[in-house]
Amino acid sequence: MSASASPSALIPLAPGVFYLAGAVNSFVVGDGRGGALLVDTGLDEAHARRLLRALDAAGLTPTGILNTHSHADHHGGNASILKKFPELKVFAPPLEDAVITHPILEPITLFGARPPRELQTRFLLAPPSPARLAPEPGLCRIGGATVELIEVAGHASMMYAVRVGDVLYAADALFGPEALEKHPLTFCADSRLQKEAAAHLGTLEGVRVTLPGHGEPTDDLAGLVAANLAVYERTTQAVLTAVQVGAATVDELLSRVCAALGVTMTTPGAVVLNRAVVSAHLTELLEAGRVEMTVQDNRLIFGA
Template sequence: MTLQSISDQVWLLPGAVASVVIEDGVGGAVLVDTGLDDAQARKLLRGLEAKGLRPSAVLNTHSHADHHGGNAFILAKFPELPVFAPPLEAAVINHPVLEPLALYGAMPPAELQNKFLLAPASPAQPLAAGQQTVGGVELELLNVPGHAAQMYAVRVGEVLYAADALFGAEALAKHPLTFCADSAAQKASAELLGALSGIRRVLVGHGVPTEDLVALVTTNLNAYQQTSERVHAALAQGAAGVDTVLARVAGGLSLQMAAMGPLLLNRAVVAAHLAEWLHKGAVKAEIHENELVFSLC
């Protein structure tokens, strides 16, 4: 698959996870998100070579393995290449076991130590949000936490790479419990992006480019709110712990989870939306017979 032209400065490598290439105008390019593994990284470097470009920096929008798993392959070819990420996410990229550790709540068992949750480590440097020059490229980094504890969207002129703050409609349908660390922040970040002006092309980490930012934001906000409502409805069936709430929500979606990884990812989503309801005062949490139980207020 070849790089697709988005603007005179921005290229897209589509895939299960998108990678974005931003030219510096003098033969260099910043690589934004390198994909899950070596396969995506190889395609990315081949695409650069075909355009006569050389990488000048790597920018990871957040620390999920599918967005930085290709770093190691690229750094093996270009060992002096700097890697940047939001500060908290940079810590995880340097110490990737933190991702499955957080999901499992303890050192992860072997089943969780796979490329989908445990990418190779790479030496990411923390980078602040705002107007930045990265690898010779001037860009704007927008704080869009929620899907991850920290995450940046990247704006270059009229092009916005929303990373995983927004998803394409097909991705939302495939994963109805859209992953988040903070569901309230996830919604606020989508609203922030929807308020941007002057955006002519929107790229997402999972999905196809679009010119209609407002419609994309609306679709995502509706999906996020549906998850909140499903979690609330699950508690209407009676007080329950996180795992029972997840089972009720999954049952309503006819969702079958046959592996530990998907189950824990979806469990985290439910926990995030429960925390949002707790903050709103619509749900309460109590300890009952040594179990943390949630119920409607």
């Protein structure tokens, strides 16, 4: 299946279920009465405008917004949509709702302090929008649409995948092949949970088509899960190998891991994002007893 339609057109996945293709996909669920729940609104105003044009062309009016998690590329379009539809309610999982309401929390978390200007870009700092807690996982109604929320924490501190019948929007629990190749250090807040979430989605029965947050829809859920798990485990092994070379700080390990995986970082944003990935896998390895953490010469050191 491919996104061969107009770049500003909704692509049907099932009756009343659509997506808008983009660097980040937006998932759209109709309520059967001309309304639609918008799941993830993209990085910025440009994506939001495309989404609104596509809805208008399909004869749909937004009735609510669900952000699967709080990364800027998934809720950056909220503010623009709310300008036109101020009555819409924004829903998000626990913790994620706080970041969407106060987006400065994302770069603060990555940097560890008030972030410098270079880390306050649209990729790390979306416009704020007032988010509230989404319903707990399970079958529910949001914005008049009936959806099933599935907890898939790991890529973010909390995240929901969304299922409608035999269609699964995996959000960033699963990435398409091109995204996996482009970003060998797939972002995560908790690498162990990231693997568990992907594996859990692979156990779902009756899924006909899966849409990742980044990439094209596929009818091969098992293959997509396997590809993601392989990349996640490759990162864990790369971090472990970097530690085994010799005890080092996180930044020194990051340099080793990037060299091993062919990653070149050229911006501060890339460094803090990839540094967080290495830190997540270090925590997983620490908890498994495969590495140890010490303080030496006023430095936090990880060794085998």
